[in-house]
Amino acid sequence: MWRYARLYVHFLRFSFSKALEFRVDFFFRVVMDGVFYLITLGFFGILFQHTKDLAGWDIDQVLIFVASVFFVDAVHMTVVANNLWAFPDFVNKGQLDYYLIRPVAPLFFLTLREFAANSFLNLFIAIGILTWSFWRYPGELGIGPIALHVVLLLVGVYLHTLLYLVFLIPVFWLQHAEGSRSLFFGIELLAERPHRIYQGALKRILLSVIPFAVLISQPTYLLFEGATLAGLGHIVLVTAGLSVATYVFWRIGLRAYSSASS
Amino acid sequence: MTPRLFLHVLSLEARQSMSYRVSFWTNALSILVIGFVIPYYLWQSIYRSNDQATIGGYRFEDMVLYTIIAALLGRVVRGPNLGLAVSNEIYQGELTKYCLYPTHLRLFKYAQHLGALMPHMVLLLLIGVPFIAWLGVGEHWSPWNLAAGAVLLALANGAYFLIGWPIHALAFWADNVWSLAVLLQLGTQLLGGVLLPIDLFPGWAFDALIWTPFPHLFYSPTKVLLGQATASEWAHAALVLAVWNVIIAWAGAWVWRRGEARYTGVGI
Numbered sequence: 001m002w003r004y005a006r007l008y009v010h011f012l013r014f015s016f017s018k019a020l021e022f023r024v025d026f027f028f029r030v031v032m033d034g035v036f037y038l039i040t041l042g043f044f045g046i047l048f049q050h051t052k053d054l055a056g057w058d059i060d061q062v063l064i065f066v067a068s069v070f071f072v073d074a075v076h077m078t079v080v081a082n083n084l085w086a087f088p089d090f091v092n093k094g095q096l097d098y099y100l101i102r103p104v105a106p107l108f109f110l111t112l113r114e115f116a117a118n119s120f121l122n123l124f125i126a127i128g129i130l131t132w133s134f135w136r137y138p139g140e141l142g143i144g145p146i147a148l149h150v151v152l153l154l155v156g157v158y159l160h161t162l163l164y165l166v167f168l169i170p171v172f173w174l175q176h177a178e179g180s181r182s183l184f185f186g187i188e189l190l191a192e193r194p195h196r197i198y199q200g201a202l203k204r205i206l207l208s209v210i211p212f213a214v215l216i217s218q219p220t221y222l223l224f225e226g227a228t229l230a231g232l233g234h235i236v237l238v239t240a241g242l243s244v245a246t247y248v249f250w251r252i253g254l255r256a257y258s259s260a261s262s
Numbered sequence: 263m264t265p266r267l268f269l270h271v272l273s274l275e276a277r278q279s280m281s282y283r284v285s286f287w288t289n290a291l292s293i294l295v296i297g298f299v300i301p302y303y304l305w306q307s308i309y310r311s312n313d314q315a316t317i318g319g320y321r322f323e324d325m326v327l328y329t330i331i332a333a334l335l336g337r338v339v340r341g342p343n344l345g346l347a348v349s350n351e352i353y354q355g356e357l358t359k360y361c362l363y364p365t366h367l368r369l370f371k372y373a374q375h376l377g378a379l380m381p382h383m384v385l386l387l388l389i390g391v392p393f394i395a396w397l398g399v400g401e402h403w404s405p406w407n408l409a410a411g412a413v414l415l416a417l418a419n420g421a422y423f424l425i426g427w428p429i430h431a432l433a434f435w436a437d438n439v440w441s442l443a444v445l446l447q448l449g450t451q452l453l454g455g456v457l458l459p460i461d462l463f464p465g466w467a468f469d470a471l472i473w474t475p476f477p478h479l480f481y482s483p484t485k486v487l488l489g490q491a492t493a494s495e496w497a498h499a500a501l502v503l504a505v506w507n508v509i510i511a512w513a514g515a516w517v518w519r520r521g522e523a524r525y526t527g528v529g530i
Contacts, residue, residue: 025438032441032448039452046462050318053311054304179285186292189300197307202299 004108012115019117026118033077033122037070037129040192055194057224060137062194065220067126067133068153069192072216074126075157078119083111084164088177094259107250111161145223152219155239160188160215162246172253191215211238263369271370275377279342286381289337293385297333298393302326318462327397328459332484334386336456339418339479340447342378349433349440358527368427368518375423394488404489410496411487417503418479422450424507425475427514434521455481472498475506 019026044066048059057065087110090096099106134146167184171177187210190198195206195213206213214235222231280286309322320328348371351357360367429442451457453476460468460477471477482499485491491499 021437025436025441028436028439028441028445032445035445036448039448039457042452043457046458046464047308049464050462051308051312055307174284176282176285179282179288182285183288183292186295189296193300193304197303199303202303 004104007104007108008112011113015115016117018114026121029116029118030121033074033119034125036073037125040066040069055196057194060133060139061220061224064130064133064137064223065194065216067130068149068216068220070126071130071150072153072156072160074119074123075154076160078116078123079157080111080161080164081119082114082116084161084168086114087165087168088171088181091171091257092175096257097259100254107165107247111165141223145227148227149219149223152222152235153216155235156215156219159211159239159242160191162242163188163210163212165246166249169249169253172256188212191217193217194220196221207234208238211242214238263365263373267365268369268373271373272377275374276380277377279378279381280384286385289381290385290389293333293337293389297330297389298326301329301333305329318459320459323397325459327393327488328484330393331390331488332456332459332480334382334390335415335483335487336451336454336480337382338379338386338415339422339483340450341375341382341419341423348427349430349443352430352433352521352525353437355527357525368515372420372423376419379419407486407489411483414478414483414486414496414499414503417500417507418483421475421503421507421510422479424510424514428510428517431514431518431521434524450476450479453477454479455484473502475503475510478503 044054044059044062047054048062052058054062090099090110096106096110099109102109134141164184167180168177170180174180190206191212195203195217198206198213203213207218218231218235222228305322305325309317309325315321317325348357351360360370363370426443426446429446430439432439432442453460453471453474455477460471460481463471478499482491482495486496486499
């Protein structure tokens with residue numbers, strides 16, 4: 001465990017020195033995420049000009065939900081996104097070999113090697129918006145439920161990473177990841193809306209099979225309605241199930257990998 | 263660049279882009295999720311909780327039809343992200359080969375851009391037509407709307423390509439400009455009316471936006487194609503787009519010339 005922690009410190013050091021080489025990119029990434037925040041807030045702001053309620057939430061509750069979306073997105077962009085973006089290339093060019101032969105878990109290397117220092121500032125902005133949304137909330141939330149909410153959002157980041165991997169692993173057979181990646185980017189938008197707007201089979205699928213509703217929406221409902229044992233148990237069960245399923249899928253994918261020729 | 267060469271490049275790119283069948287179907291699925299599933303449930307929830315027959319003049323069916331057609335047209339207007347390829351070519355030093363080609367680079371890339379639209383056009387027909395048949399178009403719809411919409415679509419597609427050009431030319435100075443391309447896509451989704459019709463915006467925002475190219479990229483072509491725009495609204499959109507296209511084309515060429523003067527042909 002300590003070996004992995006030390007290794008991650010090295011990853012951080014390399015990533016920060018690399019980010020300082022690309023200063024303009026650093027600025028562009030900050031602007032890009034800033035605009036994403038403005039657009040999302042603007043979108044919900046305009047919606048609430050025409051309604052007072054969205055899936056049972058008022059504007060203050062939706063603001064906490066939206067700020068939670070920003071937080072999960074910022075952690076993902078900072079810690080994981082760059083690594084998984086490069087993953088299909090590693091498979092196609094045979095560079096996965098370097099990760100497979102090292103005495104470290106390949107998935108640890110593949111998902112965490114590059115820390116996007118240029119997105120790090122955005123993480124602070126996202127934390128600021130989340131804190132502000134809690135502060136301005138007219139009701140009483142309490143420190144304990146807020147802390148639990150943040151923990152559940154971090155679980156959401158982990159689930160998001162697993163889901164992204166599931167959509168990228170087919171590159172072992174398809175050679176092209178563009179289609180499945182764009183599908184993932186499309187489907188992940190389902191997580192950026194409160195899951196109670198969905199109904200029937202779709203809602204059940206989003207809560208279990210492809211659990212985008214468990215990333216942000218479910219923890220936010222638990223924050224407002226109180227965390228129940230059943231609600232938390234559901235998140236634990238989904239997390240464990242998806243972890244096992246992703247690992248098995250990854251092992252099956254590796255069997256199809258034949259270095260540079262794949 | 264001769265028209266024959268332009269068409270040849272266009273046809274090559276079209277054939278190449280249609281050869282990735284898995285990408286085609288995953289794209290279709292992604293459009294259905296983004297353009298139909300999410301807006302459908304979102305608006306259904308809003309209409310139900312408000313007990314309103316119309317919001318901003320839109321009935322529920324109008325809103326669903328608008329969002330699916332806007333999402334499909336959005337793909338046709340944006341096209342493939344060939345601009346990203348241009349900035350990569352600058353960054354990697356691969357632009358050198360184009361400097362040797364006896365052709366106009368921007369036209370060459372535009373021919374490729376148009377060719378790569380083919381899968382999006384097919385998707386527009388495959389998904390859009392059944393939805394229009396199911397939900398019906400505006401009572402004022404006529405074949406004229408199809409022709410007028412096609413003109414706006416062509417102007418909008420050109421505008422999006424031209425706006426992207428100077429952004430990618432920044433690769434002559436900056437190391438990585440992909441985030442600016444994402445910025446353009448995000449910004450135009452809201453200001454262009456893909457996320458929601460811009461007539462739901464506050465009045466002052468709507469009045470200001472209609473003089474910019476953004477709402478005419480997606481909102482105006484959608485309204486015209488659905489038979490929900492008057493002839494004067496179409497003329498306004500076409501004129502604004504045409505004027506902005508000239509301005510952006512000039513600005514893009516200016517940025518490109520300045521950048522090209524710095525180009526050394528040395529990649530990373």
